[in-house]
Amino acid sequence: MSLLNAQALVRVALPVPLRREFDYLCPLPLPAPGCRVAVPFGNRAMTALVLSHPTDSSIDTAKLKAVNSILDSVPLLAAAELKFLAWAAQYYLYATGEVYFQALPALLRKGEAATYRPATVWHIVDQSAELPKHAIKQQQALTALHQGPLSQSELQVRGVSSTTLNALAKKNLIEKREQVPHLSDWRNTPWQVTEQDKHRLTTEQALAVSLIQGTHGFSPFLLEGITGSGKTEVYLQVMEAVLAAGQQVLVLVPEIGLTPQTITRFQQRFSLPICTLHSGMNERERLDAWLSCRDGSSAIVIGTRSALLTPFARLGLIIIDEEHDTSFKQQEGFRYHARDLALLRAHQLDIPIVLGSATPCFESLHNAAQGKYQHLTLSQRPGSATVAEHLLLDSKNVQMHAGLSPQLIELMTHELSQGNQVMLFLNRRGYAPALLCHGCGWLADCERCDAHFTWHQHPSRLHCHHCDHQRPLPPACPNCGSTQLIGTGLGTEQVEQAISGLFPQYATIRIDRDNTRRKGSFEKHLEGIRNGQYQILIGTQMLAKGHHFPDVTLVAILDADGALFASDFRATERFAQLYIQVAGRAGRASKPGRVVLQTHQPDHALLQDLTHQGYQHFAHSALKERHFAQLPPYSFQALFRARANNASLVQHFLQQLATQLQPHLSPHVLCLGPISAQMERRAGEYRYQLLLQSSQRRELASACRLALAIIDTQAEARKVRWSLDIDPVELF
Known part of the structure; x- marks a missing residue:
């Protein structure tokens, strides 16, 4: 069919939950693939991404709508990035358009221009100004600004505070100006490596650096190094060669909390532009950082999982730190795993990728x-640092004081008296996991979940950690009227209160999600710990990952028994990883460390294996069990989840799917369920799941596509909220 004058077809992707693309008429000249256009969709206008220029359409041209406007003159995403995202959508069987738009910052999804905002930067007014010798901070600021104008955030990375800048401004030595960021090509400007910050490599480190630098093209490395063995130093020295070749480096970290210390370490080593990408940034900051990656003006990019979807001008190396961490798996919407997609991207770009961890996941092993993968190991800590001693404390028939045994209190007293720091780990925030009536046994249960309210004291409230519902603490039992309401179990608030009574002479800091919500508070707490402001550290998993506290000589895990009997087959793997990570905070410098684990099961095989043989031996034994049971990584899984306010609706939907799917399944594919989630009701919704498992990935993918085709014909699918999770890491 002939097109209207001066118009042709464009095929676009839209951020809608449909696994298809859409055709529109567009005026000539056509925007290139990777550009955005504004289009009518239903009764609203939407931003779309151009994918191709088809010569014909399956829809009558007369019925096609026209593009409203063209938003970009040059592509936002190159052909290689479009291909990578298309593959990701196909692998995870997710709506193609939504995957493409995951790679764009929110402002670009809304149709905003892909331009930098003018930045406020500090300039030197008087180049010849001299300061008194005692004004060290101000001299440091001027030295930094002599190299060129810098923003306040860039100066803060260099250790210059806003107080120092304001003091210099009052003296009319510096001033603020607005300017569009100058995107000079850092490859053509002199930059240096801070040699005094370099550490002398151990034999193992030197071998790892040599092997990684000696590769050409795609080559995956698994860098398994005990905590404190210097994995970061290996990263830095490998990066040096890549940066010297004018290529960019992407460093993925599991959580936002790890980015500030990573930036500081890298900034101290390289005088190069570094940017971050994570969910804690506002929309404008995110767009500016995204543009700097795409344009190549950022040499090093440090980010959480979504940073992997960002376009790069010249990406030459990908590093995934703490590669085992489940935070790399997106649990809502587009359920991708950043580690797995990073391997695909490295393969597509033909570049090396390094997966680093003290406790690699079983899939990587x-x-x-x-x-x-090429397996590299770092089994020693550099210098005089030694591996911590491990100690199991039997909690049976012991009089505990807020979760602390007399033996642990004695060990704490000894370490604190020597001027050292002590860390207590408990992965339960709040004062107590449940509130109980001592008179009749009533428990404060969440009305919307199959769970108890957690009792918090500061501020006083009951809080469900599953649906976020909160309510005031009742003055009396609603069942019998008794005022004898008591907490059962242990939370970080309770431990903090007990420690204040036991060790009033020592400063205590509690770090969990409740007291680190304010922006910058987490970094401020960490700085206080490193400066020796606090002697006793109490924390959840936030304290376990990647932090270097040289004065911590005793780490105690207060309660680990729950993980030993969990129903999820991955529970022991995760506990072992967490235990090693927590243990790694002890004795990281010249001081010897000790790790204490309190348990009612000191003879449990897992604990004995971990404390006496280490993670490698435990993983080897556990992998044998997985192989015998044909569980991942010896098989592959896909999970259909469904939820609704009516339990029978969800059950019927999944049962109908299983019934229609079963006769068409290959003998290599198992269909298990439907069954209820471990917590059947959450946030007022009933949750069920259907598991598909196969030893052959291709057979599993075929089964999933067939299941999706069946769902498309089911009326019940519109009455429930359902999702498909390929390679799930959690079975809810």
């Missing part, structure tokens, strides 16, 4: 054993 399995791939290394099969020769898919």
Whole structure:
């Protein structure tokens, strides 16, 4: 069919939950693939991404709508990025348009221009100004600004505070100006490596650096190093060669809390532009950082999982720190795993990728054993640092004081008296996991979940950690009227209160999600710990990952028994990883460390294996069990989840799917369920799941596509909220 004059077809992706693309008429000249256009969709206008220029359409041209406007003159995403995102959508069987738009910052999704905002920067007014010798901070600021104008955030990375800048401004030595960021090509400007910050490499580190630098093209490395063994130093020295070649480096970290210390370490080493990408940034900051990655003006990019979807001008190396961490798996919407997609992207770009961890996930260890990854190990800590001593404390028949045994209190007293720091780990925030009536046994249950309210004291409230519902603490039992309401179980608030009574002479800091919500508070707490402001540290998992506290000589895990009997087959793997990570905070410098684990099961095989043989031996034994049971990584899984306010609706939907799917399944595919989630009701919704498992990935993918086709014909699918999770890491 002929097109209207001076118009042709464009095929676009839209951020809608449909696994298809859409055709529109567009005026000539056509925007290139990767550009955005504004289009009518239903009764609203939407931003779309151009994918191709088809010569014909399956829809009558007369019925096609026209593009409202063209938003970009040059592509936002190059052909290689479009191909990468298309593959990701196909692998995870997710709506193609939504995957493409995951790679764009929110402002670009809304149709905003892909331009930098003018930045406020500090300039030197008087180049010849001299300061008194005692004004060290001000001299440091002027030295930094002599190299060129810098923003306040860039100066803060260099240790210059806003107080120092304001003091210099009052003296009319510096001033603020607005300017569009000058995107000079850092490859053509002199930059240096801070040699005094370099550490002398151990033999193992030197071998790892040599092997990674000696590769050409795609090559995955699994860098397994005990905590404190210097994995970061290996990263830095490998990065040096990549940066010297004018290429960019992407460093993925599992959580926002790890980015400030990573930035500081990298900034101290390289005088190069570094940017961050994470969910804590506002929309404008995110767009500016995204543009600097795409344009190549950022040499090093440090970010959480979504940073992987960002376009790069010249990406030459990908590093995934703490590669085992489940935070790399997106649990809502587009459920991708950043580690797995990073391997695909490195393969597509033909560049090396380094997966680093003290406790690699079983999938990575399995791939290394099969020769898919080159396995590098760091088994020693550099310098005089020694591996911590491990100690199991039997909690049976022991009089505990807020979760602390007399033996642990004695060990704490000794370490504190020596001027050292002590860390207590408990992965339960609040004062107590449940509120109980001592008179009749009533428990404060959340009305919307199959769970108890957690009792918090500061501020006083009951809080469900599953649906976020909160309510005031009742003055009396609603069942019998008794005022004898008591907490059962242990939370970080309760431990903090007990410690204040036991050790009033020592400063205590509690770090969990409740007291680190304010922006910058987490970094401020960490700085206080490193400066020796606090002697006793109490925390949840936030304190376990990647932090370097040289004065911590005793780490105690207060309660680990729950993980030993969990129903999820991955529970022991995660506990072992967490235990090693927590243990790694002890004795990281010249001081010897000790790790204490309180348990009612001191003879449990897992604990004995971990404390006496280490993670590698435990993982080897556990992988044998997985192989015998044909569980991942020896099989592949896909999980259909469904939820609704009516339990029978969800059950019927999944049962109908299983019934229609079963006769068409290959003998290599198991269909298990439907069954209820471990917590059947959450936030007022009933949750069920259907698991598909196969030893052959291709067979599993075929089964999932067939299941999706069946769902498209089901009327019940519109009455429930359902999702498909390929390679799930959690079975809810």
